[in-house]
Amino acid sequence: MSRLRWGMIGGGEGSQIGPAHRLGAAIDGDYDFVAGALDHRPEEGRAYGLRLGLAADRAYGDWREMLDGEAARDDAIDLVTVATPNATHYEITKAFLKAGIHVLCEKPMTLTVEEGEEIVALARETGRICAVNYGYSGYSLVRHMRAMVARGDLGRIRLVKAEFAHGHHADAADADNPRVRWRYDPAQAGVSAQFADCGIHALHMASFVTGQEVERLSADTVSCIESRVLEDDAMVNFRMSGGTVGRLWTSSVAIGRQHGLTLQVFGEKGGLRWAQEQPNQLCWMPLNGRLEIIERGEPNLSPEADRATRVTIGHAEGMPLAFANIYKDLAETIRARKEGRPADPAASIFPTAEDGLRSMAAVVAVAQSGGNHGAWVDARPPMFR
Ligand code: NAI
Numbered sequence: 001m002s003r004l005r006w007g008m009i010g011g012g013e014g015s016q017i018g019p020a021h022r023l024g025a026a027i028d029g030d031y032d033f034v035a036g037a038l039d040h041r042p043e044e045g046r047a048y049g050l051r052l053g054l055a056a057d058r059a060y061g062d063w064r065e066m067l068d069g070e071a072a073r074d075d076a077i078d079l080v081t082v083a084t085p086n087a088t089h090y091e092i093t094k095a096f097l098k099a100g101i102h103v104l105c106e107k108p109m110t111l112t113v114e115e116g117e118e119i120v121a122l123a124r125e126t127g128r129i130c131a132v133n134y135g136y137s138g139y140s141l142v143r144h145m146r147a148m149v150a151r152g153d154l155g156r157i158r159l160v161k162a163e164f165a166h167g168h169h170a171d172a173a174d175a176d177n178p179r180v181r182w183r184y185d186p187a188q189a190g191v192s193a194q195f196a197d198c199g200i201h202a203l204h205m206a207s208f209v210t211g212q213e214v215e216r217l218s219a220d221t222v223s224c225i226e227s228r229v230l231e232d233d234a235m236v237n238f239r240m241s242g243g244t245v246g247r248l249w250t251s252s253v254a255i256g257r258q259h260g261l262t263l264q265v266f267g268e269k270g271g272l273r274w275a276q277e278q279p280n281q282l283c284w285m286p287l288n289g290r291l292e293i294i295e296r297g298e299p300n301l302s303p304e305a306d307r308a309t310r311v312t313i314g315h316a317e318g319m320p321l322a323f324a325n326i327y328k329d330l331a332e333t334i335r336a337r338k339e340g341r342p343a344d345p346a347a348s349i350f351p352t353a354e355d356g357l358r359s360m361a362a363v364v365a366v367a368q369s370g371g372n373h374g375a376w377v378d379a380r381p382p383m384f385r
Helices: 018-026 042-051 063-071 086-098 113-126 140-150 178-184 194-210 303-307 319-339 353-370
Strands: 004-010 031-037 079-083 102-105 130-132 157-165 214-222 233-240 245-251 261-267 270-275 281-286 292-295
Touching: 004 018, 004 063, 004 319, 018 031, 018 079, 018 319, 031 042, 031 063, 063 086, 079 086, 086 102, 086 113, 102 319, 113 130, 113 353, 130 353, 140 194, 140 261, 140 270, 140 281, 140 303, 140 319, 157 194, 194 214, 194 233, 194 245, 194 261, 194 353, 214 353, 233 353
Parallel strands: 004 031, 004 079, 079 102, 102 130, 157 245
Antiparallel strands: 157 261, 214 233, 233 245, 261 270, 270 281, 281 292
8 A cells, every 4th residue: 555645834843733743644654754844934844844854855944835846746745734823724724725635734724614614615626635633533432432322322412511621821920921822812813712722622522422513502701810801711501413412611720630621421321431631541331330441452342442543452542643543544535535446434534624614613602602691602604504
């Protein structure tokens, strides 16, 4: 099987998310990392690209240069990852889709619903893949939860409770730190801070695991640090397409919480609990039964979970390997297209531009509802109403 050619924009030296992408893309041997515009400072980006093994003519200083350079080659990249700051995602994703290159975009895919609808339409029109990196959906046990719900182990799903609450912006004295301040500035962050940054991961997880879309929501948004214009804490109630009731808490002032992403699903026949900080264990309680700990890598899990795991049971397998599962799904889907065959359906569960758009509509809905005393609002993008 030939290897695919992969490029990256953003994710330069010292970036938070760049290494997780490079580890994730490398682990299964599906991709050669051949091109990059890794840094907003052209020379630093070029130099880092060379150190990572890129050829001199493909260690680009700027993403536009990379677009032109790759578009002119017979061996252009098959897939580009966009791991730059949020405000640039829309423009870069749009340009690469138009050039016929598949895209994996970091979240949030866009800053507005209109831009999101444009990207969805463009991906459909060009026939290119636009995936969005809701990377937590790549965890083996998250996929197992999804499989358990889909095969009916929990019966009808009554409730889903999602949290993404950390305490890393809790220091009021730090509110003027330039690395923190932009996140709460509407000119740079858009209409929402904490929900748009973290809440959307939790909301995506709720949809991914239950197989239902968010339809309506009511939000209580607050700025616990009063100088902030945008929210640093939100409680969101929502209703899903299959009738499930949703509760979501997100916060950046929850001192003592580290990452803080958890998902609980409660059905008629049992309940599940998973936490990102203990990703190798899943708590399962059947109705009238006993609490069981399901361990990643144990025998007789679902095919979905088995397909998404690599390291022997009892050893840590974390976020870069969850990203690796998104890359693995994309590799299968891209190869299937190249070979003119249907893709393995098990690979067709990676998050797409449609998910990115739904998230943006939810962000706008949270801002609207939060600004209107928690009024219930439609959370669906106009395109999907
Ligand atoms: P960061 O600030 O740590 O790194 C950003 C990198 O992009 C830097 O290397 C910077 O030089 C580079 N860059 C900026 N503008 C550029 C441009 N125009 N062209 C080329 N490179 C450019 O940011 P971080 O935390 O890595 O976040 C990047 C994106 O990833 C954000 O959109 C963020 O929301 C997302 N993210 C996603 C996570 C997930 O779990 N899916 C987790 C953390 C971040």
